[in-house]
Amino acid sequence: MSVAAPRFYFEDVVLQGVLETPAMTVTEAHVALYAGLTGDAAHEHGLVPDLLPLCLTTGLGWRVPQPPLAVLAFMGFEWMVDSPLRVGDTIHSRSKTTLKRSMKEGGVIIEERQVINQRGEVVQHGKFTFLVAKRPA
């Protein structure tokens, strides 16, 4: 017998439910790997490239006590950088679903996300729009 990996469908998403991820320390190795892969670098040595924390939060989002969201498409997002992050800083993210709209095929959800440093300061924040699958009948 095989059991399919659990997924979190549109119907499972709780409006205003807050999810907090574990934290991770952003190292020189992350910065070097990211720079080599993308060609994007920080404006100044010792700083973390601004888009890297955003990328790391997507992985952190998998490390919560809830199955992964059944994303059909990542439609878009808005993002603000509030303050720079330095190599050695430790980040985690906090997210909350603020809108759920049922569509014919799946549903749209808007998730607000914050990246928070080791001092509890919000260093980046924004809003993501996802198209999410409905539970198969």
Next chain:
Amino acid sequence: MADARRYFDDIQVGEEYESPGRTVTEADIVLFAGLSGDYNVLHTDAEFMKQSIFGERIAHGLLGLAIQAGLFTRATQGFATLAFVGLRWKFKGPIKIGDTIRLRAKVAAKQETSKPDRGLVTVERTVVNQRGEVVQEGETDLMVERRRA
């Protein structure tokens, strides 16, 4: 050595840039999954994705975003950027393994700020594939240094 960076004062609204192309490979996607920890089946399970509307694995949307940020540095002389302020972004279509993407960028607006040593530059960006289809588009706001008087 002369400072080759372009300051707020040098940048003109309406300037356009086009980057070289970059072919997005399976290795790029695997590395990005490893770096970010985002192992979503969309990017990592070839068999599952055969049954999807895409027919195959696709690149992470944020990988495309990060690659265009790298391509921007190859599209024009570097700006004297002090900070990346924010962005508004749409994912219009998939980037598949073997697709070649390039960045088309245009300076959409310049705005002075309360601080006399810097200004806000808004750049419109379009990421197109080898067929000229727009796969991602959006605007980024950069805080750029002004020349000292």
